[in-house]
Amino acid sequence: RLVSNYLPTQILTFYINTVSPWTCYSNPQLAFLSLFVIAISFTCLLFSRTLISHGYFLKKAITSSFLFFLFLSFTEAKEILVGGKTDxxxxxxxxxxxxNRWAEKSRFRIGDSLVWKYDGGKDSVLQVTKEAYASCNTSNSIAEYKDGNTKVKLDRSGPFYFISGAKGHCEQGQKLHVVVLSQKHRYTGISPAPSLAEIDGPAIAPTSSAAGLKAGFLVTLGVVVF
Structure with missing residues (x-):
């Protein structure tokens, strides 16, 4: 019970409720770093009698490791490939x-960037208002991109709307609505989702690889604490 006496329960609850498996899945570097930090803490606990006999130092080491990981989890901006694939x-x-099924289960934070890959000679990306999104109005966009490798920075919280600039494509479902987490939501673990009226169907579940990252963390944490 050494770790549980020193490591605040609030830190663990904060991580489990706020960091989604998809966050680590969409950012392999963050996933690797998290596993590295956990492995170091676990190894120190198992194989260092010196650390175990000096509870204060152990408390400082493990708490610092988790706080460092939490800081990176919530501050690192990401480049997110739209739909998770190039096509x-x-x-x-x-x-x-x-x-929109993909977007509903993804987390978008201020500073993240959406990346589109497409044939710029045949298609484009239009950032539009909510009204233009609903009516597929391509004549009065906020911004138009047609370079085939578009990157849009999400510089505020709230909804963003995108539609295809190719004739007839938006009407056939080629559109995207994402909701960027506010600072408040980032620290309470609440992930806003598009309303049912704006979603074409139920959301896809996170991949098995993403779920495995969080499961692995919980198993390791259970061994360390108990």
Whole structure:
């Protein structure tokens, strides 16, 4: 019970409720760093009698490691590939292929950037208002991108709306609505999602690889604490 006496329960609850598996899955460097920090803490606890006999130092080492990981988890901006693949910006083949399903389960934070890969000679990305998004109005966009490798920085909290600039594509479902977490939501672990009226169908679940990262963390944490 040495660690549980020193490591605040609030830190663990804060991490588990706030850091989604998708965060680590979409950022391999962060996932690697988290596993490295956990492994170091676990190794120190198991194999260093000196650390175990000096509870104060152990408390400082493990608490610092977790705080460092938490800091990186919540401050590091990411480049997020739209749809999770290079050919996602297209007319969806079915409702299950809708980009809004992917967006509903993803976390978007201020400072993150959305990245589109597409054929700039045949398609484009339009950032539009909510009204233009709903009506597929391509004539009065906020911004237009047609370079085939578009990057848009999410510089504020709240909703962002994007549609295809190709004729007829938006009407067939080639559009994207994302909601960026506010600072308040980032620290309470609440992830806002688009309303049911704006979502084409139920959200996809995180991949098994992403879920495995969080499961692995919880197993390791359980061994360390108990």
């Amino acid at each position: 996602a910006w297209k007319i969806p083949s079915s409702e299950s292929d809708s980009l």
